[in-house]
Amino acid sequence: MSESTFGSYGGQYVPEALMPALEELEDAYERYVLENEDGFVDEFRERMRDFGGRPTPLQRADRLSERYDSEIYLKREDLVHGGAHKLNNALGQVLLAKYMGKERIIAETGAGQHGTATAMAAAHLDMPCEIYMGRTDVNRQRPNVYRMRMNGAEVNPVEAGRGTLKEAINETMRDWATTVETTHYVIGSVVGPHPFPTMVRDFQSVIGEEAREQIRGQAGRLPDSVVACAGGGSNTMGAFHAFVDDEDVSLYAVEAGGSSLEIDEREGVAPNSATLSTGTDGVLHGAMTKLLQSGDGQIVESHSVSAGLDYAGVGPELSHLVETGRVTPVNVDDEAALNAFHRLSRLEGIIPALESAHALGHVEEAHEDLGDLVVVNVSGRGDKDLETVLEETEKRDLGAAPDVEVFDS
Amino acid sequence: MNTDSEIERAIRENHPALITYLTAGDPSLEETKAYVEALDRGGADLIELGLPFSEPIAEGPTIQAAINRALEAGTTPERFFELVDDLEVEAPLLVMTYYNMILQYGSGAEPRSAERDATEPQNGPDPEPFVERAAETGLAGIIVPDLPAEEAAPLRAACDERGLDLVFIVAPTTNGERLDRIMSQASGFAYVQARLGTTGARADVSSATHDSLARLEEYDVPKAVGFGVSEGEHAREIVEAGADGVIVGSALIDIVAESETPVADLEAKACELKGGAERGANAPEPEQP
Numbered sequence: 113m114s115e116s117t118f119g120s121y122g123g124q125y126v127p128e129a130l131m132p133a134l135e136e137l138e139d140a141y142e143r144y145v146l147e148n149e150d151g152f153v154d155e156f157r158e159r160m161r162d163f164g165g166r167p168t169p170l171q172r173a174d175r176l177s178e179r180y181d182s183e184i185y186l187k188r189e190d191l192v193h194g195g196a197h198k199l200n201n202a203l204g205q206v207l208l209a210k211y212m213g214k215e216r217i218i219a220e221t222g223a224g225q226h227g228t229a230t231a232m233a234a235a236h237l238d239m240p241c242e243i244y245m246g247r248t249d250v251n252r253q254r255p256n257v258y259r260m261r262m263n264g265a266e267v268n269p270v271e272a273g274r275g276t277l278k279e280a281i282n283e284t285m286r287d288w289a290t291t292v293e294t295t296h297y298v299i300g301s302v303v304g305p306h307p308f309p310t311m312v313r314d315f316q317s318v319i320g321e322e323a324r325e326q327i328r329g330q331a332g333r334l335p336d337s338v339v340a341c342a343g344g345g346s347n348t349m350g351a352f353h354a355f356v357d358d359e360d361v362s363l364y365a366v367e368a369g370g371s372s373l374e375i376d377e378r379e380g381v382a383p384n385s386a387t388l389s390t391g392t393d394g395v396l397h398g399a400m401t402k403l404l405q406s407g408d409g410q411i412v413e414s415h416s417v418s419a420g421l422d423y424a425g426v427g428p429e430l431s432h433l434v435e436t437g438r439v440t441p442v443n444v445d446d447e448a449a450l451n452a453f454h455r456l457s458r459l460e461g462i463i464p465a466l467e468s469a470h471a472l473g474h475v476e477e478a479h480e481d482l483g484d485l486v487v488v489n490v491s492g493r494g495d496k497d498l499e500t501v502l503e504e505t506e507k508r509d510l511g512a513a514p515d516v517e518v519f520d521s
Numbered sequence: 522m523n524t525d526s527e528i529e530r531a532i533r534e535n536h537p538a539l540i541t542y543l544t545a546g547d548p549s550l551e552e553t554k555a556y557v558e559a560l561d562r563g564g565a566d567l568i569e570l571g572l573p574f575s576e577p578i579a580e581g582p583t584i585q586a587a588i589n590r591a592l593e594a595g596t597t598p599e600r601f602f603e604l605v606d607d608l609e610v611e612a613p614l615l616v617m618t619y620y621n622m623i624l625q626y627g628s629g630a631e632p633r634s635a636e637r638d639a640t641e642p643q644n645g646p647d648p649e650p651f652v653e654r655a656a657e658t659g660l661a662g663i664i665v666p667d668l669p670a671e672e673a674a675p676l677r678a679a680c681d682e683r684g685l686d687l688v689f690i691v692a693p694t695t696n697g698e699r700l701d702r703i704m705s706q707a708s709g710f711a712y713v714q715a716r717l718g719t720t721g722a723r724a725d726v727s728s729a730t731h732d733s734l735a736r737l738e739e740y741d742v743p744k745a746v747g748f749g750v751s752e753g754e755h756a757r758e759i760v761e762a763g764a765d766g767v768i769v770g771s772a773l774i775d776i777v778a779e780s781e782t783p784v785a786d787l788e789a790k791a792c793e794l795k796g797g798a799e800r801g802a803n804a805p806e807p808e809q810p
Contacts (some may be wrong), residue, residue: 127692128695129690129692130694131669131671131692132699272589289717289718393646394621395619395621396621397576398667
């Protein structure tokens with residue numbers, strides 16, 4: 113049996129009705145993913161190549177390297193089919209569900225990136241698919257809702273609470289508790305009960321495995337630092353996993369600092385998603401991990417300008433790696449992330465996801481501490497964020513923003 | 522394990538038992554007090570009180586809404602315990618809540634600000650202070666819908682220390698090996714989940730109920746069936762199928778949310794359910810499913 117915890121984090125805190133499904137999933141994960149039974153891993157790699165576009169390049173960022181007087185390399189997960197690393201996990205899990213003989217796929221989504229990746233994977237593998245998405249997110253991410261519908265997925269708006277990712281996960285778990293015998297829940301990050309955090313990490317770890325080989329080929333050595341943004345933490349663990357045993361490589365998990373790091377306990381709101389930096393230990397969505405919560409144990413609403421980082425929990429393995437000191441949690445606020453978004457667009461011709469812009473924002477703020485050779489994971493592309501960026505840029509006086517006076521006002 | 526269980530005794534002595542659930546603080550703690558006393562008068566033999574948690578993943582829409590009302594009314598663990606302390610009822614009381622609420626109580630964990638040193642020591646999450654306070658207020662047991670047997674050892678130990686029962690849920694998907702693992706830790710009664718899914722009133726009794734009760738027959742602990750029970754007729758069928766008790770929640774919360782005379786209606790509903798259960802126990806021949 114695989115370990116269900118990472119130090120004191122992880123575990124399986126779910127209703128009894130789901131436990132047999134987790135046992136079944138753990139068994140399937142061990143047989144197909146770890147032991148390549150029936151050639152699962154070969155088929156997964158082949159599909160990630162032909163359908164997903166892997167491997168992705170590791171690109172030297174010439175102008176950023178000049179700006180920071182060091183070697184900056186970008187791992188281009190924005191070039192994966194769908195525009196983000198999310199497909200690595202979604203395709204892996206939908207394929208696994210198929211090997212397990214499941215008939216139906218369900219998934220939660222926040223901003224819609226995991227939902228669209230799951231819908232694409234389900235269409236590709238011809239599986240019926242339903243996505244749960246908070247009402248607020250449905251309304252503010254209309255293009256992603258259309259994309260999911262176009263790929264044939266049902267989209268179920270969740271009216272509860274503030275109508276974001278946390279509520280979508282709750283509702284997907286409720287569906288799963290009802291339909292568990294025929295349905296697989298494709299969780300979107302390295303969160304949830306065992307074996308999800310381990311399994312999702314394994315599907316995502318191709319990011320770091322490729323980057324590690326590529327940097328050795330292109331720069332002749334391992335990097336001094338790897339920098340990745342962290343919400344739930346799937347691109348983070350994906351980028352870090354291959355480097356965890358390389359003790360000389362520093363690992364930085366960049367969280368959303370939002371507008372402030374303080375929690376408003378009375379309102380139950382944290383204007384940030386800096387769980388690793390400011391959270392306390394507790395149980396949410398099936399795992400013991402670091403959480404944004406009140407002293408009584410109520411989960412608070414998180415916030416970030418980047419919807420993909422907007423979550424009050426974080427993967428248990430990241431909590432453990434932070435606790436042991438292997439991963440350093442840092443955070444970048446909304447404004448610095450927006451500036452980094454504009455900067456990469458202009459200097460390198462790459463429009464990054466707002467999530468990834470947090471990682472780039474940290475390089476801007478702390479490049480002197482990162483060493484001479486740095487790998488930054490560009491977890492996704494930013495086309496999806498243009499509306500938000502336009503709106504948020506207008507509210508601020510951002511140094512790196514372009515002049516858009518070309519429009520009639 | 523709790524060998525002198527107040528809960529087990531209450532079920533056996535009042536067989537077939539009526540177990541009722543309400544969310545504490547819905548719509549206020551004062552009203553909850555009046556409602557619980559009404560259920561007690563109406564014939565409830567055990568009363569579960571929900572301590573609201575912001576992420577109730579096992580609940581259907583009815584109890585989710587009740588939990589939201591309770592949280593909006595400012596229900597905190599401390600006020601919850603004060604209510605329990607205050608209640609004057611014959612039926613033993615259980616608390617039903619999610620594991621994070623139990624872990625955080627008295628942990629001294631506060632949200633850290635960036636200025637505070639992240640390595641600053643604080644008490645880790647620990648179920649002990651919650652159980653200690655629960656015992657102090659006279660609660661007889663605990664039910665935690667997101668705590669499977671695999672993760673229950675710390676809470677089980679704390680409950681044993683204080684003489685509280687820890688009630689486990691048995692699901693329709695629970696197979697033989699898991700059943701043994703659960704029943705080796707369970708005390709008070711076995712909470713038989715009548716169907717897959719979340720809590721909520723339904724119009725019929727599922728066949729899964731009969732299967733679950735049959736699988737539990739060999740275990741010497743009272744069996745009570747919940748999830749979807751809303752009428753006296755359901756109670757009759759369930760008891761006839763071999764249950765020692767029925768558990769009703771969402772149907773009572775509908776009364777709390779909609780009735781203009783909730784106290785009288787809750788008492789009447791408890792009476793109806795208890796009557797149904799008793800008819801089931803007096804049925805001459807057990808009906809085949």
